[in-house]
Every structure is written in C-alpha cells, then in structure tokens.
Amino acid sequence: MTPEARLNAEIIADENPQPPENGKIHWKGVLRDILETLGLALVLFLAINLVSARVRVDGFSMHPTLEDDQFVLVSRLAYLDGKFERGDVIVFRPPMYPEEARWRHFVGLPGFSAYEDYIKRIIGLPGETVRIENGQVFINDVPLQEPYIAAPPQYSGVWQVPEGYLFVLGDNRNNSSDSHSWGPLPVENVIGKAVLVYWPFRDWMVIRNQSVLAAP
Secondary structure (H helix, E strand, O other): OOHHHHHHHHHHHHHOOOOOHHHOOOHHHHHHHHHHHHHHHHHHHHHHHHHEEEEEOOOOOOOOOOOOOOEEEEEOOOOOOOOOOOOOEEEEOOOOOOOOOHHHHHHOOOOOOOOOOEEEEEEEOOOOEEEEEOOEEEEOOEEEEOOOOOOOOOOOEEEEOOOOEEEEEOOOHHHOOOHHHHOOEEHHHEEEEEEEEEEOHHHOEEOOOOOEEOOO
C-alpha cells in the first residue's frame, strides 16, 4: 500500500470510529466519572457548610423583621474575631438544651439535630447592665433606640451580662423566648450572624443592624 493510500485509510477510520468491542460499555470509566462527581459535590457541600448555614424561621418571635417560614443565610465566619455588635441578628443553640455533636449542626440537614436553633437580636454585650422599664430598654442607663420592634416590652427587669455572655431578645418582645426569660447566652453557643433572607424570593433582603444607643 502506498503512503497516500495508507493515509486515506487512516482518515476514513478516524471518521468512522468502531463501536465498543461486542457492544460492551466500559463500566469502570462510567463508575469513575460518577465517583468523581459525587466527590466534588461532597467537597462543595462541606466547603459551603464550613462558612455558612441555612435556617428556617419558625414562629413570630422576630416579627416584624423576620416572618415565619422564611429561610435565612447565616455567616459562620462573622465572629471569628470575637467582636459581637449590638443589633446583630444571630443564630445560636438555646442554652437550655444540652450540647450535642458539632457534626449534627455542621451537616445542616433537617432531622440531624435534636432541637431547633434560635434566632434573636443582640441587645447587651459582655460587662453591660440591661434594664427594661416602662417599655424601654436601657444599656448602662442609656436608652436604646429600637425602630425594629413589634411593640414595647410589657415586662421589666435588670440583668447583668457576664464576660463571655450576650443578652439577646426577639424583636416581637412580648412573644419571644429569650434572655429576659432564661438569662444571658454563652458566646460559645453562637452559630453565626444572620445576613440575608433568601427565600421566599419576594422577601429577599439584607438583614441590617439598626440598633443605636441614644446620645447621653
């Protein structure tokens, strides 16, 4: 066969690839592709859960800021420096429930945890005195401006916030299980900072810090 004829035969062979021998599928290659896809999905899932969490609002304790059945994106990295800010909305493990394996919350899927996390607003910081009187919140005797609450609180009391703790309240002050009923929250219980509502899409919004101390 001349070189020209051999070249033409190779071109024809390339244009008409032969089917797999005896019609067999290379299952090893297919299985490898499936495992690689699953592995990549697992890596992405773990990476996303490492920096964030997704929670569903259950109830009306944060009305009017957050409503029942909204889904909220939570940043796990917000407090790596330990700097909590008054007015931040946070997600945390309620102190009345025992600590459970961290992987349950890290997985972040329904049914993996024995209880629901809480979502409230930071009102008092470590070392501060919180006083609630006549429907007004005071921090170290300075009134707190709160445009976000549903109604003024109908309870009163004085709480000293120890180091390593936060004082948290729901925006729906008179319909919320929070620090006014079970005391300050240990900072190690904080899962992260709520940053935005992402579902339902019509409710999409960034959750902003609106808490301001009045000028002395």
